[in-house]
Amino acid sequence: MVSNSNNGMSKYVTLRSSDGFEFVVLREAACRSGAIRRMLDPKSAFREAAASVCTFEEINGIILDKVAEYFYYNHKNRNQEDVPDMDIPPELCLELLMAADFLDSLFTVCSSLHC
Amino acid sequence: MSPPSLKSLTERACIKNISSIRDIGNLTYSQCVNVLKRIDSPRQLDIIEENSPAVAYDTIDLWKAFIARDIPEWRSKNYSPKSPNKWSRVYRKYQREQKAEIERSREELRMAMQGLKSEKAAMVSKIVDIKKLPKLPKDSRVVAKDGVLLKNTKGGGWVKQSSTLTWTAGSKTKMTDGKSVLNRARKEAREISAMSRMSRPTAMLRGNIGQITKAPVGLVEEYKRLARPTEQVGPVTIVVRKKTALTMDSSSAAARKEELARESRLLALTTKYKPTVGEHVISTSDEDSGDDLFDEPAARQFSGLKSKPQPRPISTSVSRLGLSDPSRPLPSKEKAGPTINSRSNLNRSQLKSQARPLTVSLAPTRPMTASLTSSKPSSQPASQQSSSPASALPPPPKQMTMKRKAPVDPFHRKKPRAS
Numbered sequence: 100m101v102s103n104s105n106n107g108m109s110k111y112v113t114l115r116s117s118d119g120f121e122f123v124v125l126r127e128a129a130c131r132s133g134a135i136r137r138m139l140d141p142k143s144a145f146r147e148a149a150a151s152v153c154t155f156e157e158i159n160g161i162i163l164d165k166v167a168e169y170f171y172y173n174h175k176n177r178n179q180e181d182v183p184d185m186d187i188p189p190e191l192c193l194e195l196l197m198a199a200d201f202l203d204s205l206f207t208v209c210s211s212l213h214c
Numbered sequence: 215m216s217p218p219s220l221k222s223l224t225e226r227a228c229i230k231n232i233s234s235i236r237d238i239g240n241l242t243y244s245q246c247v248n249v250l251k252r253i254d255s256p257r258q259l260d261i262i263e264e265n266s267p268a269v270a271y272d273t274i275d276l277w278k279a280f281i282a283r284d285i286p287e288w289r290s291k292n293y294s295p296k297s298p299n300k301w302s303r304v305y306r307k308y309q310r311e312q313k314a315e316i317e318r319s320r321e322e323l324r325m326a327m328q329g330l331k332s333e334k335a336a337m338v339s340k341i342v343d344i345k346k347l348p349k350l351p352k353d354s355r356v357v358a359k360d361g362v363l364l365k366n367t368k369g370g371g372w373v374k375q376s377s378t379l380t381w382t383a384g385s386k387t388k389m390t391d392g393k394s395v396l397n398r399a400r401k402e403a404r405e406i407s408a409m410s411r412m413s414r415p416t417a418m419l420r421g422n423i424g425q426i427t428k429a430p431v432g433l434v435e436e437y438k439r440l441a442r443p444t445e446q447v448g449p450v451t452i453v454v455r456k457k458t459a460l461t462m463d464s465s466s467a468a469a470r471k472e473e474l475a476r477e478s479r480l481l482a483l484t485t486k487y488k489p490t491v492g493e494h495v496i497s498t499s500d501e502d503s504g505d506d507l508f509d510e511p512a513a514r515q516f517s518g519l520k521s522k523p524q525p526r527p528i529s530t531s532v533s534r535l536g537l538s539d540p541s542r543p544l545p546s547k548e549k550a551g552p553t554i555n556s557r558s559n560l561n562r563s564q565l566k567s568q569a570r571p572l573t574v575s576l577a578p579t580r581p582m583t584a585s586l587t588s589s590k591p592s593s594q595p596a597s598q599q600s601s602s603p604a605s606a607l608p609p610p611p612k613q614m615t616m617k618r619k620a621p622v623d624p625f626h627r628k629k630p631r632a633s
Contacts, residue, residue, distance in 0.1 A: 145284045174216045186221055189231040192224050193239065193246075199220040200245045 112139055113152040122188060124168040126151070128174035129199030132202040158198045165212055166202065223248060233258070239267035243272035256280045260302050269300035277301035285312055339392035430623060441621055 112129050114122045130136040148152050149173045155163060169185060176182040187195060228235065228249045233386075235258075236245050250273065258279070262268040278301070281288050283307040293304045297531050364372040387398040410421075 164561070166220070173217050176312075177215075178614055182217050183216065184226065187224060187227040189227065189234065192227040192231065193241065196221070196224040196228055196246065196249075197241055198237070199224050202329070203219060210428075 108141065111151070112122075114163060115152060115154040116158055116160040116163040117156050118160050120163060122163055124167050124170050125174060128170040129153075131170055131173050134202050143188045155198075157201065159194075162194050162198050164190060165191060166198055170187075238262060238269060241266075243269050250276060256284075256302070256305055263299075263302060267299070270302075274298055274301050277305050281305055281308055284309065339395055341389065341392070341395060423448065432626070437621075439622070441618070445619070484592055 103132075108126065110126055111123050112126045112135075113123060114129065116122075126139065130139070135153055137143060138145050139155050140152060141148050159168070165187070172185045225248050228246070229252050232249065232252055235253075238250075243250070246282070250259070250262075250269075253276070254263075256277070257271060259280070263273060281304070284305075288308055289309070291308070293307060295301050295304045359372070364374060366372060385393055387401060389395045391399055
């Protein structure tokens, strides 16, 4: 949960799915997604920012797992060129498309505001 | 270069499995535009719209693309739906109409083909029942007897006559369809027309083929050959050629002059008998050596006369048949050898005698013997010895008259020979 942080921010963040699964990922990796970055931004007024936890009500655990995997795939290969694509099983691709679209959206999304 | 975004990755994954997409759920049209554009079948799009009706309002462009792709003449009709989500119906309408048109053109083609076939079939002959054919007119040779028609044949017998035309003249052509029937009819018509005709055309008929009309060529040729005037009569003598005056170097001018005179006389003599002379001189110089020019008597005669010790004038020889050339200058006039030496012995008689063998008695003597003796050798030596300059000339012409027997036709002899 809370780990050693640099300048007040924890290194790791938690991503919580709609069905209660939690995934701990590097902050740096998770901020690939613009939505998460904004959610975790301390300057914003989101509750998530304080706790470094993001909850996604529309994304289930399986999809969020794939998303976390993507974060690491992206983080690992961030400096490399012509990396092979990540494997995505067909049954997930539509929902994953939905999640990807949500997470990568430019609009600031008022996703979850669980208090 | 960072790795591709999750969106692009997932889009690619979706397109890879596009054929199994039936429903886009909560996705909006904009979210899955890239995927939907890759759908090939309008039917699939229809299913997606059924499952996710919300997307139907946005798929106008997709449907338009399908119409443009599948219906070639959509611009002429240019349908548009009542509401934007009904574009699939527009597409279906277009499709139905197109199918109908294809069907119509196919039908037309079929009818045309049928028409052609029927036209062809009308021109082909059909096999008909034999009873429907017209009946032959009554033949006078036909007689009714015991309820059966009988025809009087050539041989004198009576043959049953059928009342209908029969096409059984013996040809082997099978009659399966109209074409073969026609073929058979043609063959039989040809046969029937040939019945009245003879096998051999009239122009080629000959009275008696075995009869001989011309004589055998071999016999004719032989007869011709024998009937020709024969050239050789006298004895054949082989003469040894002596060297001419050109090689002499010891003779004086006077001797040369006289030799020339003799030569010219000889030439005159020979030219006189030119038309009738058919002589040819055979001379050999085998026995003649270059040095023995005028010393030895070189003339040899094989005519049955003994060779005389005294130098005889070179007598010209006469060849057998076939080599006569009257215009040919006789080489005898070149023989100056013995004339030089024995010019004192030479007299006109000898000259004449020299010329004697030139005359020819042209009696056809057949057959010519190989021994080179003719039937009249005796006449020549006699003439040679007892000739006088005065009597030299008249006898030769007499001897040269041609004696020919009347040509005998072996096929039309009056009477066969008794012996």
